[in-house]
Amino acid sequence: MGASRKTAGTKLANAILFPVVGLVMLAIAFSVVLIAYTSQSADIAALNSERNLLRGGAKLQLDLLAKEQEGTAVWDQAFFYTRPNSLNRAWIDTNIGRWMLANHGHDQTVIVGVDGEPVYDFNRGNEHDPALAKPMLEEIKPLIARVRARFINSFRRLPSGLFVVERPRTGFTRSINETGFTLKDGRPAFVSVTAISPELKQFLAERQPPAVLVSIKQLDPVRLAALAERSGTRDLRVSHDRPAEEIAASLALSDPRGRTIGYLTWQSENPGAQILAGVSPMLFFLATTIAGLTGLVLFYTRQNTRRLAESEARAQHAALHDSLTGLANRDFFAARFRDELSDWHSGKGLVGVIYIDLDHFKDINDTLGHAAGDEVIREAARRLRVLAPDNATLARISGDEFALLLPGAADRSRIEAVLKRMQDRFSVPMYVAGNHLHISLSVGAAIAPHDSLSMGELLRKADIALYSAKSAGRGRWAFFDASMEEHVRTRENLAHGLREAIRNNRLDLVYQPQTTIDGAKVLSVEALLRWTDPEMGPVSPAVFVPIAEETGLIYDLGLYVLRRACRDAAAWPHLGVAVNVSPTQFRHPRFIDDVRNTLAESGFEPTRLEIEVTETVFADDDSGILDTLTRVQELGVRVALDDFGIGYSSLSYLRRFPFDTLKIDRSFIADLDVAPHAHAILSTIIDLGEALGMKVVAEGIETSQQAAILQRTNCDRLQGYFLCRPVPPSEVPAAERRLAAGDPAPRPSISLSA
Known part of the structure; x- marks a missing residue:
């Protein structure tokens, strides 16, 4: 009886155990096949990823080659000296051929004239007969043809009947170019073809084909190594023959006519094969262990133990x-x-x-x-x-x-x-x-x-x-470095000193007049902040303003300037006063209330106050900024856009936001003495402000020539050291009298920090 029960128990155990073991072994076999398939798929995916990275790296190198051409191809002088009637090979050799070699390492530079024939060839560091470049140009003829066609199609007909070239407005380059691969001295090379076009708009009576700039960089070991590093590939090589079938890691290079001129080969990572090699011993051990299981108790015990360990591992991993x-x-x-x-x-x-x-x-x-x-x-x-x-x-x-x-x-x-x-x-x-x-x-x-x-x-x-x-x-x-610690201490000292200076009213304001166009009458003054610390001496605003931004003092600092300016300007009831407001201060929720309270406490006429903001104030929330601007103007305070012209979307801000005054950035004024086109740009900005109903202020005037040029425009106000340097509030009336008398600007009577 006992033997029967034992046999029955054994049969029952076998009836349960053998199917379970069989299912487990089947699952293991299926897992082995799945892992092998997955490893192969991983290898294929890794290879495709490497190929895409290499293709992208090559495309980036070609784009960079086209970008290198842009500086000489999109240039008024290059456009002039490569035209048939003004062709100057000596100028081309100095400013294009040798410059491209010296600055960018171009192996060959060729200029193709408007008639499609080469007019200049700079190869291996020397100028050669342009006719020698014809075989190479024949190989890349499709690139040249496409560039010439795109250039001709870029002409836009104006209502006057003249044509103007429209260069690409977006993208990595502003030039019209085509890139690809070609053979140079039997080795694959990068090639870029760019239309030589004017930098400024040129108005022409008819559409004309361009001269084109052809640049070649041979895929030598140095550039090959750079391409390998950029794309993350190993053992990158150039092969002229088709790689053997077992070498899967290869990328064909084709010339502009679609012919294969070589192959890039590299050592693929094969992560799947590495994983498979690593897990194979573990799979064998697992199969052997499971095959030796003899009872359900052991099986369930192992399962429960494994689940407990995994849960503990997950908890420990999550905690760390x-x-x-x-x-x-x-x-x-x-x-x-x-x-x-x-x-x-x-x-x-x-x-x-x-x-x-x-x-x-x-x-x-x-x-x-x-x-x-x-x-x-x-x-x-x-x-x-x-x-x-x-x-x-x-x-x-x-x-x-x-x-x-x-x-x-x-x-x-x-x-x-x-x-x-x-x-x-x-x-x-x-x-x-x-x-x-x-x-x-x-x-x-x-x-x-x-x-x-x-x-x-x-x-x-x-x-x-x-x-x-x-x-x-x-x-x-x-x-x-130890000096960094000193810098941190200095910064902390500056922040502490600035906080104390605000609390104890130890900051000073100076004022720079804004005059009529003839410079004889002061209409308004701009408040400028100065700080002289008892221990550190004069501290530049370029130093303490960023510290105020970082430490959260900028709002208190801006409010200090606003209150002092309104109090000082009460002595000049006939003048307006302009106060700069930082983006942080302008976005502060109490800004409007503090402006209103300052005007009420000082009894200052709101129409005499002008708030100056820069384009950085619009970085985040347009709708909130528009609401704040509107509320400022509802108080009667005017709003000026400062440093106009240096932002990337100035015109869109003028269209969307209600400004009263436009302040032209000083960089445009400085260019009047040196840049031939600066006068035209300045006149355009002034006309734009006038068309939008804004007062226009030109700041940064430092020479009599700049003032004379501006006096021939429709600019409303002038500001700068040539007219008057910033002065303390007590000297503002004297500055008015001096300007009315036509005296030259004196040297500053106080120490001014930049």
Whole structure:
């Protein structure tokens, strides 16, 4: 009976176990096939990705070649000296052929005249008979034909019957060009053909074909290495013969006539094969283990144990890793950092701690939304993870800030090599939310034991180095230096001193007159802020205004200027007063109320006050800015657009926002003495302001010639050192009398900071 029960139990166990084991083995076999298929698919996908990167890298090189041509091809003098009636080969040789070789390393430069025949050939550093270039030009004839056709089609007929060339308004270059590959000396080479066109508009009686500039860069080992680095490929080579079938990593190069002139071959990564080789022993072990299972109890025990372990691992991973990127979080990074420092000795090399910040990330969130910002963070994490050495620890510290721990570095150059690879990788734009985004990195680094062996000190110094990199213009890296700490202390002292100066009324205002067109009568004055600290002496606004922006003092500073200007200007009831307002101050929710209260408390006539804003105030919310502008004007206060002409969309702002005054940027005034077209541009801006019903002020007048030119225009007001330098409030009446008498501007009577 007992034997029967045992046999029955065994049969029952076998009846349950064998099918389960069979199903498991079948599943394992299916998994093996699936993994093999997946690895092959991964290899194919990786190869296609490498091919696309290489194709994109080659396209970028061609675009850069066309961009290099733009400076000489889109040029009035080049257009003139390459026309048949004014052809000047000596000028072309100096300013195009030799210039392109010296500055961009072009191997051959050819000018094809308007009749389609070569007129100039600069090859191997010497000028040659243009006829020698004809065989090469015949090979790229389709490119030349397309460029000439596009140039002719770019003519736009005006109502007067004349024609004008319309160059491309958007894109990487402003030139009309075609690019491709050709053979030079039996080797594949980059070639770009660009129409030589005028920089300024030229009005012609009829459409005319262009002369074209042909530039060739041979795909030599140096350029091949640069292309490999840009595309992330290994062992990139040029082959003249078709690669064997087993060499899948290849890209055919075709000339403009569609003929294959060579192949690019490289060593593919084959990640799928690597994965398959790594997991094969594990699959064999798993199959052997499962085949030896003899009972359901053991099977379920293993399953339950595995689930418990996985759950614990997931919980532990979640506690130490960032959920968005999967990178280590601040706690994990700090633990690894403490371990490295506690176990450090001289034989283990240097330990580098690196802070990485994405430049202008807030602008991406504000313009494209937080979903796009999250995708940028994930892509940045992917790129950094690939670049980090195997023994490094990469972590996401906060929103757009990452940290990298690099132990065991032999010297500082090893750390610099990692930073260079980061900057190079991020020079490739990200494609996010339908946009190509150019994201740069600001990086700060500190090194143990040179800077400290304290984790807190090293992190603090890496943060100081990061701030220094940002202050130097972003898109770069900086290693901590003791002078940086001094700079931080100086900045903190300046911020503290500025706060005290605002609180104790130790800031001064000077005023620069705005006169009638003849410079004889003062109509208004512009308030300019000056600060002389008792200990530091005069401090330039170029120094303390950015500090006020960074420390949140800019609103108090702007309100201080507004109140002082209204109080000082009460002594000149016949004059208006202009006050500059920063974007931060203008967007402040209390701005309108504070302007209203200041006018009421000082008894200042609102129509005498003019608020000056720059185009940067419109960076985010147009509707909110329009509402604020409207409310300012409803108070009776006038609004001026300062520094007009240097923004990328000035005309659209004039159309959408109600300005009373247009202030022409001083760069246009400075060009009057040197640029032949500056007078025409200035007249156009003045006419535009007059057509829109705005008063026009020209600032930055420093010479009598500039003043004389402006007096022949419809400009309403003049301002600048030639007429009068900024003066203290007590000297404003004297400045009025001097200008009325026609006296020259004296030297300043007070110390003025730039």
